[in-house]
Structures are given as C-alpha cells and as structure tokens.
Amino acid sequence: MPRIAKALLCAVWFMLLTFPVMCIQVNSIDNSVHWHFERALWLGCGVFVLALLWDWCFARKAKGQPIISFGHGLTRLAANLRGDPRCRLGGLSLLAVGMLLMPLLSSIYQTNIMIAALLYVMLALGLNIVVGLAGQLVLGYVAFYAVGAYSYGLLHQFLGWGFWTCLPVGGLLAVLFGLALGFPVLRLRGDYLAIVTLGFGEIVRLTLLNWPSLTGGPAGISNIPRPGLFGMDMDINASTIYIYYLVLAAVVLTIVVISRLKNSRVGLALQALREDEIACEAMGIDITRVKLSAFALGSCWAGFAGVIFAAKTTYINPSSFGFMESAMILSMVVLGGMGSIAGVVIAAMILILAPEYLRAFSEYRMLIFGAIMVVMMIFRPQGLVSGERRRYSITALKGTASASGQGGQA
Amino acid sequence: MDIEFFVELFFGGLTRGSIYALIALGYTLVYGIIELINFAHGEVYMLGAFTALLVAGVLGVYGFPFGGILIVATLAAIVWCAAYGFTLEKVAYKPLRGAPRLSPLISAIGMSIFLQNYVLLAQTPDFVPFPYLLPEMPFLDDLAVLSPSNFLILMVSTVAMIVLALFIRYTRMGKAMRATAQNRKMALLLGINADKIISLTFIIGSSLAALGGVLIASHMQVINYNIGFLAGMKAFTAAVLGGIGSIPGAMVGGLVLGLAESFTTGYVSGNYEDILAFAILILILILRPDGILGKAKVQKV
Structure with missing residues (x-):
C-alpha cells in the first residue's frame, strides 16, 4: 500500500x-x-x-536479482552461443548467410537502411575501443567521422582522387586527428576529458560550417562519386548493393580486429587503464602510449566509416556531424555493454532499425535514447550483454583440463 | 566614435558575462559538492526560458497588468526550475552515488538529451518569439550605450550573486553547504544531512539558471529547445575558467568569457564567436585545469 x-x-x-x-x-x-x-x-x-x-x-x-531476465530459453541460447563452439559456429554461419542474402531478397530501400545501420555498428564498435575498453569518455567521436567523410569529399573535389585511394587516407587522417586530440588531453581524465572532446567535436563542426571557401560551408559538398569496381558501370541499385557488401565486409573486419585486439597485449593494457589509471601505471604500463593507441585505434574506424558514408550518400554537410550523432553512438555503446562486441552490435542494430520500422516511434527516438542512457546506468551499467573477460583457471595451468587451455599464458 | 564602440562592446560583454556567471554558478555549486558535471544544467536554463514564455503568454492573453507579468513569469520560472533541478537529481543522480565516475556523467548526458527532446515534442522545434516584457526606463536615455535589458540583466544578476554570496557565507544552510563541499564524510559525522544539502544545491543552482534563462530570453527575444546546449557549454567554460568549485571563480570566469566574446565579435569576426569559447575551454583545461581562482588538487591513490 x-x-x-x-x-x-x-x-x-x-x-x-x-x-x-x-x-x-x-x-x-x-x-x-x-x-x-x-x-x-x-x-x-x-x-x-x-x-x-x-x-x-x-x-x-x-536483493541482487537481475532486473531484466530474458526468459529461460533465451538465456540458455546465449549461454550455448558463448560456451559451445559448435553452437556458436552454427549461429554465426546462419547469421552470415542471412546477411549475405539480405540485399538480394529485399528492396533497395531496406538495403539502404541496413547500410546505415551497419555504418553505425562500425562507429559504435570504434567508440567501444575508446569508451568501453579504455574507459576514456569521448563525446566528440563524430568529429573523426566528419574527418573521414570530408577527406573523401575534398580529396575528390580538389585532387580527383577515387574512393579506394581515399579509404585508407581517410582512416589515416582520422588517426592523425585522434592523435592530435590525444596529445593535449593526456593529463585529463573522466569528466574533463568528456568536455574537452565535446569541445573538439564542436570546433571541427563549426570550422566546417564557417570555412565556405574550402568546405562549402553549410551547403556542404555534393556529387561525391560512389565507389567503383574495376571501372564497371553500375546503376544506382547495383551500386547500393555493392556498397552494402562493402560495409558488411568492413564491419566483419572491424569485429575481427577488435576481438583479436581485446585479448592482446595492447587490449589488456587498455582494460587495465579503464580499471585504474594509477595502478595501471604502477604495473609498468606506459600510460601515454596506451592512451594514444586507444585514440588512434578508435578514431580510425570512424574515418573509414566516414569515407563510406560520403560515398553512400554522395552528399555531405556539417549538419550530419553534430553532437547528437556522438550521443547516439555513445548510447549504443552504453546500451550494448561497454567492452562487449556482440552487445554493441546488437544495440546499434536495435537503435537504428527500431525507429525505422516503428514509424510511430521514430519521433520519440532521441527522447528514448536519452532515457535509455539514464536507465541503463542506474539498473544495468554493464549493458545488455556484459563484456566477458577471458578467465584463467588453475587447472589450465596444471594442464589437467585441456578445455580451458587457451588461457595458459598471459 | 571608437571609444563609443568600445564602451558598447564592453557593456555587451558584461551583460553576456553576467548571464554566463549565473549559469556557471549552478555548475560550480554542484561540482563543489558531488564532483559531477551536471550536463543537464543548460537544459534547466532552457526550461526556465520556456516556462517564463508560457506563463507570460497566458497572463498576457488573459489581460494581466503589463508591469506584473515579468515578475510573475520570473517567479514561476524560478519555482518550476527549482522543482526540475530537484527532480533531476532524485531521478538521475541520486541512485548513482558511489557508482563509478563515468556512470553519473553518462546519466547526465542522457538526461540532457531527454529534456531537450521533451521540450521539442511537447512544445515546438521552431524558434519562438519571446514577448517584450521590460518596463520603460527613461533615465537610461541619456546613457545611449546601455539598453534597458542590458541594465536590468546587470542589476538583477549582481543582486542575485550578492544574495548568494551572503547566503553561503552567513546562513546555517550555507555553512552546511561549505562543510559538505569540503569533506562530505566529515560533514555527515557532524550531523549534516548530505542528501538535503545536495538537493538544496540543485535547487539553488537551478533557480539561478532560471533567472539567467528569463533574462537572456527577454534580451534576445527568441528562444528554442536547443539554446541550453550552447549556453550550458559556455557557462561550463566560464566555471572552469574561474576554477570549478569556486563561487567567486564562476563570477569572474563568466565576466571574462563574456568580455572576450564580445570583443572578438566586435573587432575580429562574428563567425568564430562559438569556437572561441570552446578553444578557451580546451586551452584552460590543458594549461591550467584549476582555473584562475581554483586551488590545485593533489591526486591521491
């Protein structure tokens, strides 16, 4: 009562x-x-x-009970996917076939939505390195995305460079920007870092907006060509499908690289940095290098995604790179679970696709994103799928059980 | 001619600066007590402007005497914003006490996005004209440089800051606030109700932001759901510039930022006004994170 x-x-x-x-x-x-x-x-x-x-x-x-329980079946499925390699392989191949066939079975409109969702998956995974693994709250992530997009747009406009030359260049430029931001903020932590990166993102956007002779100002750059394939002529449908496969490949590459990164020396150093900066330094980890590598590794994916975005829309302007985009990407990381790859992929898909398919709900999209960030922090800070850590057990060291043998050496 | 232009810019800068200072006080008070950047503070300021607009609109339509509208609307904005600030803390920050430091910050960003979109959906995405509510002040006609709204903003914000300074310095509550800011555990041991003090801090900060919102809205005469973001960022810059956690620092920082902006707009170019604030923020955080009046803190394990 x-x-x-x-x-x-x-x-x-x-x-x-x-x-x-x-x-x-x-x-x-x-x-x-x-x-x-x-x-x-x-x-x-x-x-x-x-x-x-x-x-x-x-x-x-x-009482310590989980607030969201997914139901018995789903929990078991998730456990199986995690634990049983055969089940995992089955699930992944089913997903792969589905994703590969998707553009052939559905309309161009659906494919376009899927491309957008996959781009966000890439961005969210990139931000996940910085925020999820390294624990550095960056609020201006969209600046690197803008750098990628504008480097393709400008290099094409002024030098006539094509998509495939610009893709690595865009990634590289984003890394350079990441390092340029990383150097001065090395001393900052937590909330100050968040504010400085937010300011950095705004400075990039405002510069793009106020420098019309170079960037076209608010009008942006148009007529950016779609990517080519050995000089073939493609109509818009074929080229959309082509971009879809390109993004899909990029996402798969991102996932592979990040999952390899996570348990590598650098990845473990990043996670140590997240847990406790001072303890991490005391363990002999070079904080400067680790922080800079976090920024570099995170921003390069945004650069790639930016180049692909420019090629996909063929038109870019500063309004696509506002703070709300950064916040949206951050809410994907928060919802999915910091440091968890599967979680972030699922969250990005949900947050982009749900408003597309539930039209009534799309108006409330940002309202719900904001609410999600608050509610997740309060009730489930580890996200939908908590990032699993590789565990090391004594039995593996003794060599008695070979099942968990992969964790033998750190 | 030149000196006239200079004086005009100077007063314009002071006006802006005192608004920034009013909002910056909210950031600084909250940061002083719970070490959180209240990201949604700019949104409280925006809500203040909107509440005043709506109340003034209703009063205007139903024929309330003109002179009283500004006062009633301002009071309403202060009351509602204090309530928003109080609720905000209870919903988004209180459950996160003792959580890792990033959690309340992310929650604050979420709240800021939520509040912006709440006003966007409930009211309008467009710019709305703010009614002209200021009384006639004929004695200002001789001083051509100072418009009535500039004069009012300067007066009101000075009075508000003096009242706040006296409150913090001399009242029991103010002393309790200072004690909590210095050392929360010790304050708890001395029987200070920290939860109450934190709520009080949010209420005071939000009321000041509301006041700033009403003043700037009646000066600019146009508002929209988005004004909180930039104003919040600039006020935060002011707070950091003066040394976050320090009350006189927020006032000094606000005035310095306002003047810097005003002179840059006047003598260099208006395009880079917003970039200037962000650049100052970044430089200060990198070069002297403790600000003009702040004290350096030693990082402890």
Missing part, C-alpha cells in the same frame, strides 16, 4: 512539474492559448506505472 501511495504522489508531482511545458501552448501570432489538460492526465497515468516499476526494479536490485 505505501508503494501505491508513493507512486500516486510521484504522479501528482510530475503532473505539476510538467504542467507548463506539457499543457500550455501559446500562439503568439493570434495571441491565443491552447490548453492540453488531457496530456497531464496521460502523463500522470504513465508516471504512476513507471514509479511502481521503478520501485520494483530497485527492490530487485537491492
């Missing part, structure tokens, strides 16, 4: 709190006021339910 009373109180409080913004609309042209009292009523009902849910979640959290 006290819970219900508390929820009712919450509902009333929120109805009062949101009253002016929700219920009043002033039309300054004909000087009239529109009242929307029904909105307050809906909001009150919604808050009542949410408050009960909120309480229930806290109760569960206090």
Whole structure:
C-alpha cells in the first residue's frame, strides 16, 4: 500500500512539474492559448506505472536479482552461443548467410537502411575501443567521422582522387586527428576529458560550417562519386548493393580486429587503464602510449566509416556531424555493454532499425535514447550483454583440463 | 566614435558575462559538492526560458497588468526550475552515488538529451518569439550605450550573486553547504544531512539558471529547445575558467568569457564567436585545469 501511495504522489508531482511545458501552448501570432489538460492526465497515468516499476526494479536490485531476465530459453541460447563452439559456429554461419542474402531478397530501400545501420555498428564498435575498453569518455567521436567523410569529399573535389585511394587516407587522417586530440588531453581524465572532446567535436563542426571557401560551408559538398569496381558501370541499385557488401565486409573486419585486439597485449593494457589509471601505471604500463593507441585505434574506424558514408550518400554537410550523432553512438555503446562486441552490435542494430520500422516511434527516438542512457546506468551499467573477460583457471595451468587451455599464458 | 564602440562592446560583454556567471554558478555549486558535471544544467536554463514564455503568454492573453507579468513569469520560472533541478537529481543522480565516475556523467548526458527532446515534442522545434516584457526606463536615455535589458540583466544578476554570496557565507544552510563541499564524510559525522544539502544545491543552482534563462530570453527575444546546449557549454567554460568549485571563480570566469566574446565579435569576426569559447575551454583545461581562482588538487591513490 505505501508503494501505491508513493507512486500516486510521484504522479501528482510530475503532473505539476510538467504542467507548463506539457499543457500550455501559446500562439503568439493570434495571441491565443491552447490548453492540453488531457496530456497531464496521460502523463500522470504513465508516471504512476513507471514509479511502481521503478520501485520494483530497485527492490530487485537491492536483493541482487537481475532486473531484466530474458526468459529461460533465451538465456540458455546465449549461454550455448558463448560456451559451445559448435553452437556458436552454427549461429554465426546462419547469421552470415542471412546477411549475405539480405540485399538480394529485399528492396533497395531496406538495403539502404541496413547500410546505415551497419555504418553505425562500425562507429559504435570504434567508440567501444575508446569508451568501453579504455574507459576514456569521448563525446566528440563524430568529429573523426566528419574527418573521414570530408577527406573523401575534398580529396575528390580538389585532387580527383577515387574512393579506394581515399579509404585508407581517410582512416589515416582520422588517426592523425585522434592523435592530435590525444596529445593535449593526456593529463585529463573522466569528466574533463568528456568536455574537452565535446569541445573538439564542436570546433571541427563549426570550422566546417564557417570555412565556405574550402568546405562549402553549410551547403556542404555534393556529387561525391560512389565507389567503383574495376571501372564497371553500375546503376544506382547495383551500386547500393555493392556498397552494402562493402560495409558488411568492413564491419566483419572491424569485429575481427577488435576481438583479436581485446585479448592482446595492447587490449589488456587498455582494460587495465579503464580499471585504474594509477595502478595501471604502477604495473609498468606506459600510460601515454596506451592512451594514444586507444585514440588512434578508435578514431580510425570512424574515418573509414566516414569515407563510406560520403560515398553512400554522395552528399555531405556539417549538419550530419553534430553532437547528437556522438550521443547516439555513445548510447549504443552504453546500451550494448561497454567492452562487449556482440552487445554493441546488437544495440546499434536495435537503435537504428527500431525507429525505422516503428514509424510511430521514430519521433520519440532521441527522447528514448536519452532515457535509455539514464536507465541503463542506474539498473544495468554493464549493458545488455556484459563484456566477458577471458578467465584463467588453475587447472589450465596444471594442464589437467585441456578445455580451458587457451588461457595458459598471459 | 571608437571609444563609443568600445564602451558598447564592453557593456555587451558584461551583460553576456553576467548571464554566463549565473549559469556557471549552478555548475560550480554542484561540482563543489558531488564532483559531477551536471550536463543537464543548460537544459534547466532552457526550461526556465520556456516556462517564463508560457506563463507570460497566458497572463498576457488573459489581460494581466503589463508591469506584473515579468515578475510573475520570473517567479514561476524560478519555482518550476527549482522543482526540475530537484527532480533531476532524485531521478538521475541520486541512485548513482558511489557508482563509478563515468556512470553519473553518462546519466547526465542522457538526461540532457531527454529534456531537450521533451521540450521539442511537447512544445515546438521552431524558434519562438519571446514577448517584450521590460518596463520603460527613461533615465537610461541619456546613457545611449546601455539598453534597458542590458541594465536590468546587470542589476538583477549582481543582486542575485550578492544574495548568494551572503547566503553561503552567513546562513546555517550555507555553512552546511561549505562543510559538505569540503569533506562530505566529515560533514555527515557532524550531523549534516548530505542528501538535503545536495538537493538544496540543485535547487539553488537551478533557480539561478532560471533567472539567467528569463533574462537572456527577454534580451534576445527568441528562444528554442536547443539554446541550453550552447549556453550550458559556455557557462561550463566560464566555471572552469574561474576554477570549478569556486563561487567567486564562476563570477569572474563568466565576466571574462563574456568580455572576450564580445570583443572578438566586435573587432575580429562574428563567425568564430562559438569556437572561441570552446578553444578557451580546451586551452584552460590543458594549461591550467584549476582555473584562475581554483586551488590545485593533489591526486591521491
């Protein structure tokens, strides 16, 4: 009973709190006021339910029970995918076949949406290196994406370079920008780093906007060519499908590289940096090098994604590279689980595809992204799929059990 | 001619700077107590401007006497923003006390995005004109450089800052706030209710932001759901410039930033006004992260 009373109180409080913004609309042209009292009523009902849910979640959290349980079947499936190599192979090959056949079976529109989603997967995986593995909260990630896109656009416009030359160059330039940002911020940590990188992202965007002689200003650069394939002539459909496979290959490459990186020497150093900077330094890890490599490794994927983005849309302007993009990519990492590859891929797919297919919901997209970031931090900071760590067991060292033998040496 | 231009820029800078200082105080107060950059603070400022706009609109349509509208609208904005700040802390930050440092920061970014889109969806994505509410001030006609809104902003923000400084310095609550900022555990041992103090900090910070929101809205005469982001960033720059956690620092930082912006716009170019703030922020954080009036902190294991 006290819970219900508390929820009712919450509902009333929120109805009062949101009253002016929700219920009043002033039309300054004909000087009239529109009242929307029904909105307050809906909001009150919604808050009542949410408050009960909120309480229930806290109760569960206090007892140490998981708040989201995926159901028995799904949990077992996930465990199997993780543990059983045969099951894992089966699942992956099923996914691979599905992804390979997708553009042949569906329309160009669907393929385009999928390309966008895959680009975000790439971006989120790249940011995951910096935020998830190394624990450096970077809020200006989209700047590197912009560097990639503009390097293709500008190199094509001024020097006539093609897609395949620009792809590595874009990645390289993004790395250089990453290092240029990394050097001065080496001393900063946590929240200051977040703010400085946010400022850096804004500076890049504002420069693109205010330098019309080079970047075309707000109008941007148009007529960027799509990528070619041995000089073949392709119509727009064929070229979209071609780009789809290109992005897919890029995503697969990203996943392979990052999963190899995670348990490598550098990857372990990154994770040590995330856990405790001072302890990490005390263990003899060169913080400067590790931080810079985190920035470099993270930003190069954004550069690649940027070049592909420019080639896909054939038109770029600064408004595609605002803070909201960075925030969106960050919310994918947060939702998926920092440091978890599978989680980030799933989260990026959900966050891009769900608003596309649920049109009614697309208006509320950013609202929900914001709410997700808050709720995930409170109730499930490890994300949907928590990043697993390789475990080392004594038995493996003794050589008695060969099943976990891969962790023999660190 | 030249000196006139200079004086105009100077007062323009002071006006801007005092608004930045009002908002920066919110960042600095919160940071001083819970070491969190309240990313959603800029949004509270935006909500203040919107609440004032809506209340003023309703009062205007129903024929409330003109002189009172500004006062009632400002009071409403302050009350509602204080409530928003209070709720924000309870929902997004309180459950995360003791969590790793990145968690509340990400939660704050989420809240900022949420609030922006809440206003966007509930009100409008467009720019809305803000009604002209300022009283006539004929004695200013002789001083051609100071417009009524500039004068009002300077006056109100000076008074607000003096009141705040006195409050922090002399009242029981203010002392408790300073104690909590110095050492939260020790303050708890002395019987200070830290939760209450944190709520109070959010309420004070949000009220100041609301005041800033109303003042700037009546000066610029146009607002939209997005104004909080840039204003928040600039105010944060001001707070860092003065030394985050330091109250006089926030005031000095705000004024310095406002003047710097005003002179750059006047003598160099208006295009790079926003870049300037970000560049100052980055330089300060890299070269002197403790700001003008801050004290250097030793990192402990």
